[in-house]
Amino acid sequence: MDLASILQYLVSGLTVGSTYGLTALGFTIIFNTTGVINFAQGEFVMLGGMLSVFFMKALGLALVPAIVLAVMVSVAVGAVFERFTIRPVKNASVIQLIIITIGVSILIRGLAMLAWGKDTFALPHFSGMQPIHIGGAAMLPQTIWVLAITLAMLAGLKLFFSSTIYGKGMLACSYDVKAAFLVGIDVRRMVLLSFMISALVGAVGGAILAPLTLTSYDVGILLGLKGFAACITGGLGNPFGAAAGGLILGVLESFGAGFISSAYKDAFTFIILLLLLFVKPSGLFGQASSDRV
């Protein structure tokens, strides 16, 4: 096996991994404030991509305004989702909330299918399709966009959680909701905010990924699944862990396909993930004490 091929596997793995990592980031934000895995996270990614396509086609917008509008609409969807399905249920168990998010994901997917049909759509690449060559491996400029924007969002989230009052409030909720409430944090607003931010992260991801991966009403299912796996790999609740988990899964898949068998690449990835969990039951970068009761 030549070096160029191995380098190409790495590049491919990072490209695919960034799609998982981006989805995983969104999971983390809601999990941190509510302790719930939002199974509709993949749907935010789908909305980002599909709405961008829709606004370009139907309203004749240019790429960037279409994406901005798509992200804004997705954030609104996130807010409506929280306000009408999560907030009204008081004292709900985590499993109940998870089922609600599964229901919402089915609803959003169904609506998208009715609105835009079952076809797959493509979004133009941001800066062309001329591949960039790095030591024998070819990479599309879009991949660099994806990696750069993922990093920027990570940095933004880090800044948000560590130095804004809202961010700190949300973190407080993640440690102890009751205590947060007692020190005067508006927990309900924090939960609403967490849904809006993760919708934002998801939709931005969906829009920047669509040129590479194409998009359709049902892309959210697989991305949600892989994103969840990425979160677990990295350790739940840790944004850096989530992003890193995504990249690790992507690279594993790509090397699995390259060296072992393309048919069994997903099985290979999940076997490693399971082994990891058995050895380190709270993910690579997770803390064992993050247990919620």
Add this chain to the structure above:
Amino acid sequence: MTTGKKNTLGVAMFAALAAALPFLLTNDYYVSTLILAFLNAIIVIGLNLLLGYAGQISLGHGAFYGLAAYTTAILTTTYGWPMEAGLVAGVLLTVVTAYLIGIPTLKLSGHYLAMATLGFGLIVYIVFNESIELTGGPSGFVGVPRLELFGFAFESDLSYYFLVAGVLTLIVLLSLNLIDSRIGRAMRAIHTSEKAAEVSGIDIAAYKRFIFVLSAGYAGVAGVLYAHYLSFVAPSSFGFHFSVTLIVMVVLGGMANVWGAVAGAIFLSVLPEFLRAFEDIETLLYGGILVLGMMYLPDGIAGGITRLFKAAMARRVPHE
């Protein structure tokens, strides 16, 4: 009335209703719907014990169902094993797999457990898909013989219906008795507080594993019956989507409630039959029912009915 008597009465009523049902239905077709609904109910009861009593989630139960179905299908069709041996082997393999998987997996908790079982389900699914020589691959395994036990062929759907209804009744009875036993009390203790249970001397790991293996066994029973009913198995029937549907059935029926599991499974299996008239908006209604059901019927159909019943009783009291 003691719980034991109550259980027996309930099961007897259920058996009578199940026996009468085909004669009340206007069309043969609904018998096939009910067979599949009852098979789902068998799996969901097991999952309900696991989720509701032992407090453990499994997103991989579709895989156990599939393992059993494929095992008996392959053994009886490709290798010409007698049907009885195929059925036993199917259930046995499922149970052994569950036992082995359970050892490391059940040490995890919460979302990590969900991920581990999900991962297990996906791996099994990929194996069904890719080991084409053995399983027939994505387009499925054709030509599984219809069930024939000790010389009796279950050719008609009606005979199969009675068989499945009988098995379901037995499983309900077994599960109800289990809950009232020592094991059941231990399970509830674990669910309420693992620490407290441990302190009072309950071997948590052993109990969790027992329930996990038992529920996989139920899925195995349903799986072998499924393979010989449909005469065809394909990976798509045992994927992640199905495992999630099973969880939804548990939750919608009401956790820690055997009758709720039966109700939830039958309700969600039969529902699409009524939704089919709407076709395009079917998924919307399905999602809507899930969301609204969880928001306003948090303890499921069974819990909702009980509450309504209690409310009605409470209202009646002042009049008397």
Add this chain to the structure above:
Amino acid sequence: MKAMRAMILLALCLMIATAAAASETIKIGAVLSVTGPASFLGEPEKNTLLLLEEQINASGGILGKQIELVIYDDETNVNKCVLAADKLIKKDRVVAVVGPTVSGNTLAIMNKFPRAKTPLVSCAAAEKIVKPVNPWVFKTPQTDRHAVQKILTHAQAAGLKNIAILTVSNGFGQAGRAVLKELVPAGGMNLIADEVYGPKDTDMTVQLTKIKSLNPDAIICWGTNPGPAVVAMNRVQLGIATPLYMSHGVASRKFIELAGEAANGLMLPAGRMIAVDQIPADHPQQPVLAAYVKDYETKFNIPVSTFGGYAYDALMLVKAAIEKAGSADPSAIRDSLESITGYVGATGEYNFSKTEHNGLDESAFVMVAIENGDWKVQR
């Protein structure tokens, strides 16, 4: 007053009901994957059936009777397909069934039809459906074998010897892969790489890199949208100049739209419907296809798909069989279907017999190349 009105309404309803029963319609069933992963096949099929129902009834029905289609959606789910088939046979008591859309579902329900003594005309591709012949089961799409033969003939003529294949891991890809693995060596060529991708995968650069390092003369990709579009784009990204053949599974405008410039230069076997304007005017299929394409696009205002043609042929063959038999009795339809020869449909010319229940041959395909974002039929 209210009661009176209700009574009149009820009486009216009863009259309409009895009138409908008296005129006696011919009930034909269909089970299609209108939603789910195969909806891109099932939806045009359903549309086509609705279009035909309207047209057939407007022109006086079959044997003077109106037809009534009962269409169920199996959501590309095998359990739902089995239930739908049961429903059509036992509840709706249809005289014949069109569909299912995908091979797996067809294989799952096939054995019910001899027992029910009802003919099934499948819209799915797999060879296993008609080989060995099940007396009650027919199918309209071309067989994968014909598509592979068409590609290999083309590749051989171009002197390409070392072949790499990249197939999707679903029923469609599996069937194509099996035939490719059989026919590539049989045609004196070498199969040097056998790679697979998942139906939902969004990046195939790894498989292509692996293939590239083996230096094949040609790559054959077997899948349906969107996977092959990604393969086409990844091929350009990696700078692979090796010729790339696609299957007939991507023979739709959508593929060119998705793959964009990366589609140029690709070749695939396809039904003639794909380029109606390039069919010679004297070709027997020309009038059938021109009319179908025009009617479909007028009624639904969306571009026609070659997949709809499978349902078109299925229903029209049933119609032809009923007319030939002079009876809409299920057994008569079956016998009559088996005797149809020289029927020119949207997909090709069908010649059925006791041992041939597909009735098409390689000539149902033409080789097309994609040039400047459009199909170009190859001679």
